[in-house]
Amino acid sequence: MTAPAPEPAQEAEPEPAAPPPSNPADEPDPSDPLGHERGHLAASRAALRAMREDAEALDIGNVTANWVNAEVLQSEVDARIKSLADLAHTPLFFGRLDYLRHAAGHTFYIGRRHVHDADGDPMVVDWRAPVSQPFYRASKKDPQDVALRRRFGYTGGELTAYEDEHLTDPAEAERTSALLQSEIERPRVGPMRDIVATIQPEQDEIVRAGIDGTVCVQGAPGTGKTAVGLHRVAYLLYAHRERLHRTGTLVIGPNDSFLHYIEQVLPALGELEVKQATVTELVAAHVHAHVQVRGEDGAESARVKGDARMAEVLRRAVRSGVTAPAEPCVVVRGSRRWRVPAYELAEIVQELLARDMRYGAAREALPQRIAHAVLVRMEQAGEAPDDRVQDAVARDPAVKATVKAAWPAVDPAKLVLRLLSDADFLAEHADGLLTADEQKAVLWERPARGVKSARWSAADVVLVDEAADLVSRTPSLGHVVLDEAQDLSPMQYRAVGRRCSTGSATVLGDLAQGTTPWATASWEEALRHLGKPDALVEELTQGFRVPREVIAYASRLLPSIAPGLAEATSIREAQGLFSVREVGEAREARGRGGREELDGAVVRACREALEHEGSVGLIAAGPRVAELAAALDAAGLDVLGPGEETSAERRLTLVPATLAKGLEYDYVVLDEPAAVVAAEPDERTGLRRLYVALTRAVSGLTVVHARPLPVALRGGAGESPGR
């Protein structure tokens, strides 16, 4: 952190950390508070080293004789040793609270992890501990027993500044923190970082919401939804470690480059166990070893396959093989024959069908029910059969044959394959649910021969997942974070809902950024599909990413893409660079000459952006990517693809607009907005895609266009900057 702290903060030149005071509890030297804080930092680091040495010295041989236990224990010890590493560029603490009257002590240093001294007294407390909460929430209006909140500034790992707020001092005016501001405005390079030092009060409320409730967050671009979701997982893991260790946690994101972008946030917070996946990966891994996504759907076919009505079609199809037995079931035991008549078998089957049971569970219950009917007859005949007899009868070949005929086993993948290949079978179960046209849209163009060879699409696999759940219940995790949720179909929401049916979820999204034909229109409806209709819907409106002028420009699209939504604010104070450059005449631009001129202007804009510190993203419509890659190459500019990590040397990424969601770059060059819009199946989706692309910039945006800008973006005369 480099920004100087304002009055009354103290600034100091970086210098080696002072040696730890002989007694860290020594009263601070009022003439050198920074020296005292550095002393505490050095002492905390020494304490962390000692904790690590203790962990390394653990001899588990004494604790366990069993080698399986020993292995488990050793891996836990190894994980602990790893988690105790002192990372040079992650300061051990970033804040301090002095309480007025706290029972357990007075001063607490807040950091990413807990550190204690040899007596077990805390040197640094975890940001997630209850005692740390006022660091994020206390204010002059509600000091929460805090006299002093101190924020620390670091330069290259050295403690170089601090900034104080005396929350109970009426004479001290409230003001924004410069350290906080500089942290927010720090240039971005590389993957996403944690925000523990600067979580805002309204974000903290979501982060620390109870584990039993599902929270849904609607938020404009850059309001910190992803950051909040990830910190919430870290918080829940801290507060409910045992429970979540058993049940598991999962973060769902829209694509692999996004998951790659966020994957280091949780490990940096010491959480190494959280799984990350896209919905498609999650579902495909679960349903069938041979079901692989290799096909694609057209918009209409994907829309119908993603519609919640498909759940009912599948329910009917799964149960369609159940038939009332026409023959009695005759079990021979010794010299006696026991006969359960067909009408009674039919009653048993009917009764199971009427129950709210999984298909597979009912199929397992059926032989026991038939055996019970046999046992009743045995008892009536004066026998005294026990449970073992009932089990033996349930396994009798005659009973098995009855079950097989009345309640056939269902293979979910084969069932869906038949639905998508066999028009009559589909019609039978979609009757009254899907129109003839919709049924046509659902059917594969070429019927597949087998599960392995079928060209399953992402939407098909979700259908298989639904069918699999109808047969046997999908195991639920303890907590699921669903990011960029607005793009999910109702059937996908159901698939995610199954994975948190006995747990809870954090649903994050922005209705204005929905770019699928089935994009979420209302959170209430989405939450119903998810199976969490009582979830709390919160809104975040403070933008941390996009400069004011840029968000105002992008927000011109809101009336066309999401009329009900409010424009985000920007808490960035830095002005930000923003220009819209028109190249040549629109007419001319349709020809090759125009495109070359456009490519040239784009390359120039990229070069200019690279003169600044931080990452640069060139966002363009998919069909433009190859041409722009060639132009950049010809100009000698080194360019990365999405998902490749930026570094100080390689900072320019060429991103197809379809993959820009959730990502951010310090400087964005946006190529030809009209092409971004035109690459989508309809105008609303196109404008939403454009809205996403326009809101990726942290410090500057240059829009370069040859074709006329979309009408919704043009604004009034003289409003466009840089012309």
Ligand SMILES: Nc1ncnc2c1ncn2[C@@H]1O[C@H](COP(=O)(O)OP(=O)(O)OP(=O)(O)O)[C@@H](O)[C@H]1O
């Ligand atoms: N409290 C905060 N302090 C510092 N930086 C923050 C804070 N909240 C969010 N940010 C930063 O703002 C940027 C945007 O956050 P994030 O990506 O989580 O937003 P989002 O709402 O998910 O955006 P989008 O809708 O575009 O996906 C990130 O760089 C994030 O680290």
